[in-house]
Amino acid sequence: MNEAERRAHSLRTGIPADALERAFAGAEASAPLEIPDRMDVTFKYSYGELSPFFRGLREGRILGTKCRRCGRVTLPPRPRCGRCFAESDWVECGPEGTVVAATTVHFGTSASADRAPYVCAFVRLDGADTALLANVAGVTAATPGTRVRARFRDVRVGRMDDLEFVPA
Numbered sequence: 001m002n003e004a005e006r007r008a009h010s011l012r013t014g015i016p017a018d019a020l021e022r023a024f025a026g027a028e029a030s031a032p033l034e035i036p037d038r039m040d041v042t043f044k045y046s047y048g049e050l051s052p053f054f055r056g057l058r059e060g061r062i063l064g065t066k067c068r069r070c071g072r073v074t075l076p077p078r079p080r081c082g083r084c085f086a087e088s089d090w091v092e093c094g095p096e097g098t099v100v101a102a103t104t105v106h107f108g109t110s111a112s113a114d115r116a117p118y119v120c121a122f123v124r125l126d127g128a129d130t131a132l133l134a135n136v137a138g139v140t141a142a143t144p145g146t147r148v149r150a151r152f153r154d155v156r157v158g159r160m161d162d163l164e165f166v167p168a
Contacts, residue, residue: 013038047158049079052090058158062150064093064128075128095150096168097125097132102142123148123165135164 006024010017019036047054053076056063064075065088072081075093080086102121105112112118119142122131136142137151148165156162 050077053077054158056092057152057160057162058156060152060156061092062094062125062132062163063090064125064130065089066091072130073128074130075125075132076130091127093127094125097123097128097148097150097165099136099142099144099146099148100124100131101144102136102146104141121148121165125150134160136166137164138166 006017006020009015010020015036015038023034023036053063062075063077064073065077065079065081066073067081067084067086067088069086070081070084072083073091073093074082074088077088077090079088081088100122102119104117104119106117107113108116108118117140119136119139120133121136121142122133123136124131136146136148142148147168149168151164151166153162
């Protein structure tokens, strides 16, 4: 790709011309060839049997599932118990809970790099027997046993990032 083609491709795709130039710079023939590109895709997907959980997040509620046979409350929810395979019913959990395990993320994906460092933790909500993975805001570290409470975004759409935890 010559300079004029790179410029035209840059204008058409929004990829910076210098990124294209680096991609086409000389490299060993056996090295992986990586060409920057951009993809915008609009699609629709279904949460299926877990839709009540995500609708709950959109409404500012956290729903788990309670096994009809053994009573175990699972969060994230599952339509059937992972221990005895019986069907489960929807129950509300939290909004407070306890950190079970946590890590501080220093390098994330492009979607989260601007927030690093941030804390990601498994939180066992009050009323649940298992832990939910989510971010803990307002701290640089969290340890097992730390009490936290749920905080929801002002505008929620029904995704996991509608929810985060803050110290209780």
